[in-house]
Amino acid sequence: MNPAKIVLQGLVVGRGAAAVAGPFDAVIAAGEALVVTGPNGAGKSTLLRTLAGLLPPLAGAIRLEGLAGVDGEPAERLADVAHYVGHRHGMKSQISVGDNLSFWGRYLGGAATGRSERSRQNAERDRNTPALSGSAALSPSEALAAVGLPGIDSIPFGYLSAGQQRRASLARLIVAHRPVWILDEPTSALDTASQTRFADLVAGHLGSGGIAIAATHHPLGLEGAKTLHIDARDPRSAGPGTPDAPLDEADLASAEGWL
Numbered sequence: 510m511n512p513a514k515i516v517l518q519g520l521v522v523g524r525g526a527a528a529v530a531g532p533f534d535a536v537i538a539a540g541e542a543l544v545v546t547g548p549n550g551a552g553k554s555t556l557l558r559t560l561a562g563l564l565p566p567l568a569g570a571i572r573l574e575g576l577a578g579v580d581g582e583p584a585e586r587l588a589d590v591a592h593y594v595g596h597r598h599g600m601k602s603q604i605s606v607g608d609n610l611s612f613w614g615r616y617l618g619g620a621a622t623g624r625s626e627r628s629r630q631n632a633e634r635d636r637n638t639p640a641l642s643g644s645a646a647l648s649p650s651e652a653l654a655a656v657g658l659p660g661i662d663s664i665p666f667g668y669l670s671a672g673q674q675r676r677a678s679l680a681r682l683i684v685a686h687r688p689v690w691i692l693d694e695p696t697s698a699l700d701t702a703s704q705t706r707f708a709d710l711v712a713g714h715l716g717s718g719g720i721a722i723a724a725t726h727h728p729l730g731l732e733g734a735k736t737l738h739i740d741a742r743d744p745r746s747a748g749p750g751t752p753d754a755p756l757d758e759a760d761l762a763s764a765e766g767w768l
């Protein structure tokens with residue numbers, strides 16, 4: 510059987526009607542990572558937000574093969590089978606870290622409550638193995654322990670340091686199982702030990718047949734990852750779309766959401 514895969518075909522991404530980057534052609538199969546690099550403003554975040562379904566593609570297609578949603582049916586949209594962790598944490602400052610993660614677990618179809626026996630067994634194993642497999646949905650407490658933040662469930666998210674906030678937001682990846690992780694600068698603000706722990710987490714996800722797509726300015730420690738480099742674009746160059754057209758701020762705001 511062919512492995513599950515994501516196929517980008519002539520994908521052009523942009524903001525409003527203005528093309529920012531592309532066309533991109535790539536195949537990312539189960540167990541593979543794609544690391545997206547490029548200078549500031551090249552379009553890395555725009556590409557990732559498009560893959561996450563937060564911005565519409567300007568041209569081309571994102572095709573899925575063999576990826577199933579939580580209902581077991583073949584997925585048609587990448588957003589339905591993907592975690593997206595962007596520059597913003599997607600966590601409410603005023604409520605506790607545990608409640609934030611419980612929300613994400615429920616919203617993304619995880620097992621924050623009522624875990625399966627398999628999940629419980631995996632969690633038991635992972636207590637002794639910080640490099641988690643990404644395949645099990647963990648409780649918020651277990652996910653926090655896995656990112657090196659044990660026992661902080663009841664603390665408001667806003668009380669955490671910058672690096673702790675990043676780690677807590679990355680814990681979202683393991684309170685619900687999704688086969689594709691889309692990560693924008695995931696290791697920003699992380700200390701060296703946390704970067705290593707995160708690399709182990711992603712390696713576990715890939716090892717269990719997951720896919721990771723990450724934009725970064727720093728090495729992620731992912732051996733054998735595919736790379737996609739986006740060159741700086743001459744702002745005067747004309748691409749697909751209408752670069753000089755004014756952005757529709759209302760459309761943009763609704764597409765941007767809060768992530």
Ligand SMILES: Nc1ncnc2c1ncn2[C@@H]1O[C@H](COP(=O)(O)OP(=O)(O)OP(=O)(O)O)[C@@H](O)[C@H]1O
Pocket residue numbers: 524529547548549550551552553554555556756761
């Ligand atoms: N909300 C927005 N509205 C209009 N243009 C935007 C918006 N966000 C980004 N852009 C423009 O899109 C282009 C690509 O930005 P993007 O954030 O994708 O770059 P990046 O490669 O992720 O950069 P960085 O390394 O700084 O994070 C830039 O020219 C930027 O000015």
